[in-house]
Amino acid sequence: MGEGAKPAHAAPQPAREEWRSISDLAQEFGVTARTLRFYEDEGLLRPVRRGTTRLYSRADRARLAWILRGRNVGFSLADIRELLDLYAPGPGRRTQLKAALAKSRERIAALEAQKADIEATIAELEQFCRRLEAEQARLAPGPAAAAGET
Amino acid sequence: MGEGAKPAHAAPQPAREEWRSISDLAQEFGVTARTLRFYEDEGLLRPVRRGTTRLYSRADRARLAWILRGRNVGFSLADIRELLDLYAPGPGRRTQLKAALAKSRERIAALEAQKADIEATIAELEQFCRRLEAEQARLAPGPAAAAGET
DNA sequence: CTTGACCTTTACGTGAGCGTCAATCCCCGA
DNA sequence: TCGGGGATTGACGCTCACGTAAAGGTCAAG
Structure with missing residues (x-):
């Protein structure tokens, strides 16, 4: 240091x-x-x-x-x-409090939905990756090792 | 039907x-x-x-x-x-497979990061909501019940 | 004093993702 | 037969989130 x-x-x-x-x-x-x-x-x-x-x-x-x-x-x-x-600024009035609370909760709900979409997308991409890996494995040792691996 | x-x-x-x-x-x-x-x-x-x-x-x-x-x-x-x-189209060639795999994994990583950001934002908003609720509770029964709740 | 590396403001340009006419066409029921 | 309702293709407009000069101020080193 x-x-x-x-x-x-x-x-x-x-x-x-x-x-x-x-x-x-x-x-x-x-x-x-x-x-x-x-x-x-x-x-x-x-x-x-x-x-x-x-x-x-x-x-x-x-x-x-x-x-x-x-x-x-x-x-x-x-x-x-x-x-x-x-x-x-901690809003003092009750109506403002209610409004702030409502907005925050809307945001939270939207974010939860978005999170679900992200998780679904991740899941599909991961599945896709597994398919690609399987395909890769099917190509490599399959056709009697044509190209040399040194 | x-x-x-x-x-x-x-x-x-x-x-x-x-x-x-x-x-x-x-x-x-x-x-x-x-x-x-x-x-x-x-x-x-x-x-x-x-x-x-x-x-x-x-x-x-x-x-x-x-x-x-x-x-x-x-x-x-x-x-x-x-x-x-x-x-x-299931891309046949190995180089294409590798590229597709790489891209997918990049996407996944980005989505995981984004998901983390979303969770952090949700957490903060929820904490903020709790603060607002506490404030609300502090205002309602506090000042000798000025406005009537019927 | 000049140079160069920063900082400033002003202002126009840009790409994405549509919105909004406008003009035309086609079909269907009264 | 004649609207009327929905379909089509342009083509221009608009918002958002900056990028990109252009033109200049300031400060320290050489």
Whole structure:
């Protein structure tokens, strides 16, 4: 360990924040800087600025991870924004609570269905793989070993 | 049973095929006719024609179900076409077998990852729901029962 | 001071996946 | 016979999620 020189009296803050530039963050998450700026325009991220330059905190990174997971499960960016907004400020009013609860449950139901579809697709692909393997085995030792295996 | 008049000497074919028009099929699967024509243009479906009119067989319906499931798990139409093409003609050559196997396994791996993301998202949403329910319970019986529950 | 590596904004381009006319055709029952 | 309802093929439009210049600011090293 011990990457680089540190000032002797270190660590006043409990969490060291470790800010990232946009290109660092992009590389870290396997996206482009364009994508991060786009997400900011869409209201999904709000990095702080030093001058005009964006700086991403740990919270921003966690948020980005959430966003990318949402994207990977098929959420639109609007969906993701809605869920993040839902998540963020514990909504005080009861009607809002009910609405948030309903939306969350809808999402959950849709995700369960999607999960079922994924499992079905995996099952079919695996069966297909087994068929291919059988075919492969049928071809290799079958025709009296025509081509040489050295 | 007994929908409509049938000729007396019925059922020579084992499978009755039950052809569908494009709008019937669309309604049955909850898509539009436009979508079905588009999928045909993209090489995903090949219904037979009576004159110029499309007629969809049971096989077409099964294929469509596969397509829609693929779409629902996030496959692009190009992905779906590739998988269907892979599926269809048992490719004879060993190199093709190996390639098909590799692609299938890649897909499976991606789907497993996606499934994990979905499960994680479901878990978070469920936890969020529990928080909302707790909040709800904290508001209802708390402030001396202001609004009446009859 | 210049160069180069970053950062910024603005803005137009792109591919996927359909939606939406428009014009035409064909068949079927009143 | 004449609508009317559904089928067809274009062809253009639109949204989403970015890609891709273009044109410029800033900072450190050489």
